[in-house]
Amino acid sequence: MTNSEERESGWNQDIDKTFVDRPREAPSTSSGTSMGSTSEGENNPYVGHNGEHLLPPGDQEVPLGSGKVTCILGTGGMARIYKIWNESLELYRAIKVLLPFQRPELRDRFETEARITAKLDHPNIVDIQTVGEWNGLPFIEMEYIDGCSLDELIARHGRLPESVCCAIAVFIARALHYAHGLEYLLYGKKYRGIIHRDLKPANIMISREGAVKLMDFGIARPQEASFHTAEGNVVGTLQYLSPEQMDGIEIDCRSDIYSFGAILYEILSGVRTFPQETLTNLMKVKALNQYRDFKELKLQISPLLARITLRCLESDPAKRYENAGKLLTDLEHAHGRLSSMGPERTMQAFCTNPSEFTTGSAGVSKRVRAWLWPVAAAAILAGAGAGAWLWLSPGDKQTELTSSVVEAEQSQETASDTPDTSEQSPAIPPPPPQPDPKPAHTRTSAQAHVERTPKPERTHRPTRRSRPRTPPKPRRTKQVSPAEALKERYKESKLAAAAQKALTAGAYDDVLTALDILKEEGKTGRATTLLRIEALMKSGRLDKAQEIADKANFIDAWLVHLRGRLSHAHGNRKAALEYYQSALTKPSVSKSRTTIRNESLYQTALIYDEIFRTDPVSVNRLKAVTAWNNLKRCYKNREGHVRFKTANEKLAEMR
Structure with missing residues (x-):
């Protein structure tokens, strides 16, 4: 069997078999494609003398995927991630390349990841651009997120503000709700629902603009497929796995919800839900549902958000949320109670200036801000000089609003000569300290003249006990309607x-x-x-x-187009293509004829390209080429447009 035949055989294996250990012969190099041959020729410098593949270094502009390598983003146990620059589209992308010398089942798993992730089209899931091979090693090319992982964010800032935690949770719940309900075709079979199986902070990316994206579907599985693994073979990150996944028994979407709960607990508290390291200890504490309560950690968490977290972390799947849709509903309600801004604006505000955000200027009620400013002004101004930029200050620790106030109050108390022993309500700032009498030499000449006039001696009377001043009521601000x-x-x-x-x-x-x-x-x-x-x-x-969309009973080209997008999202390509074709012949009150034509032809090209990538036969190639050429004609007078460049790139790949 040649290498190409071996790879084709691997891609057509039933998905249920790609996640269990099975014996398989190593690929033969005696016939077919030489392991040393690439687009660079037989003298490729990145191929070892023994003919086995080596990965390119990150400090040379080696052609990889649709661009050239600029650096290495990271290396895991299974793959290496490169950052590349696509010259024609003028943007960066990330490429995940399978490491050499991997077991055959890991190659199968990698290729299955590519197929599964390619089905996903959601704003909170990292987008896959294309797949291919470099020196015989499969790679996945995806969008590049300019930011950091949630894992890195926690390491830099500790626990995050509640409204930010809830916003992140909303975005991930949206991604899970979409993935768990998706209908799609995989290895010739129809499935509904994808279970991620490896949810953890390291697999959640946050961009500089505040976009939240779920990534790495490396061990994802169709919800309807069998989940039995080889004996003793637990896949995933132990601290975030559900009890049933660690036991190696059948799981469903509620396993992802458990992992989601562990992440939500961690960003709310700043500590791992289950810090234990060994499999035995983790299985024990998870089976008994033993983890530190928020109250034990002395954290004041919103009761609504705490209840959501604890329900996700139930060891019995029947007691968790039934699906991500119900979880999403509760999270959106909770976020509305925590912040006056939506999740999108919350993340934008936090990523723009996290230091200002946590001191109360974003997403905090006016009533709180009115009394916070006089107390915490010094702390805010001192912190502003430090340049607390989210991505450049790994030493800064983010604190909640309440802890910022406490620190400001403590700094004032330390500065005074005598501590204030009067009791104060935690919701009201302490009264300002009384000024000390001025020394004689600092008095003005007018004061000195008055003092030269003799005054009769007054009998000494005990001074009245000073009472705490009542703080002034905050100014009433004009109420603005939503x-x-x-x-x-x-x-x-x-x-x-x-x-x-x-x-x-x-x-x-x-x-x-x-x-x-x-x-x-x-x-x-x-x-x-x-x-x-x-x-x-x-x-x-x-x-x-x-x-x-189903209930809408009017005729509009944009409605027809949106129905096509929904059909495509649910895995029905045939219906989507019919809708896009129909949209070209209908009138519209909201979009121009040019917009509807361009959007429909672009979506049509994406579908035919997807069909060709899945089944690269000549008839599918012809349909894809025709679709991309039709799109090019729409932008013939705008050759700098990203869609014109994308069409050119796709056509070049199919030559």
């Missing part, structure tokens, strides 16, 4: 226009808030319905978007 706040935020006089701007900015919760207000005012129609469907889709709430 509608006016949204119009002010997006500099629009009409709420519908503000909703459209919010959609463009990616603030989907603001869009839905604006549309809810318009609905209450009776101002609904085709445009608002289409806007709602689009906002729900882009925020990962596909089921709700589908429900509204």
